[in-house]
Amino acid sequence: DGGITQSPKYLFRKEGQNVTLSCEQNLNHDAMYWYRQDPGQGLRLIYYSQIVNDFQKGDIAEGYSVSREKKESFPLTVTSAQKNPTAFYLCASSLWTGGKDTQYFGPGTRLTVL
């Protein structure tokens, strides 16, 4: 089955901890994205990557970090510097044929700070 997987589905973090969210895709997509979704708000872009070993900040990158060592994988680390990390995190991927490509989403990870 081709698709995007995210793990874990639920994640609990204590104050001051760093946590890493996993995102893997087997669609052979070039670009990958991380979004954050809060109740009553639209999805907001955290980071994106169009090619291995390269990534760019989105609109709300502060307190987050990413890596793109493999085409299939784009993990997101939520650091202790992120002031309000409780949210639903969504990973997406797309081809990159000039930029108008459709983004397809994974099932999401719900992060809760205890």
Next chain:
Amino acid sequence: EDQVTQSPEALRLQEGESSSLNCSYTVSGLRGLFWYRQDPGKGPEFLFTLYSAGEEKEKERLKATLTKKESFLHITAPKPEDSATYLCASMDSSYKLIFGSGTRLLVRP
């Protein structure tokens, strides 16, 4: 500032009662307008992409249309399984998606 506004925030319909969801955008250099469906606790599922004013796309009971300022998602004779949150997003000149906050649709049997 580029912005996407969806209305209404929530919509309740009886099964079979057709209606429309609105997505207004103020994005310079629109590259595309995307519609997604999202079920509670799940990731968005892609529905349609529209690229130019006047374009229409259909899928089962859903039909999406696009003008220069807004897009509509028409739902004809909805069923309870159409209940979900519908998200629209515009793609700006830098190829980033700007999402609206969604319309929560509830279809009662």
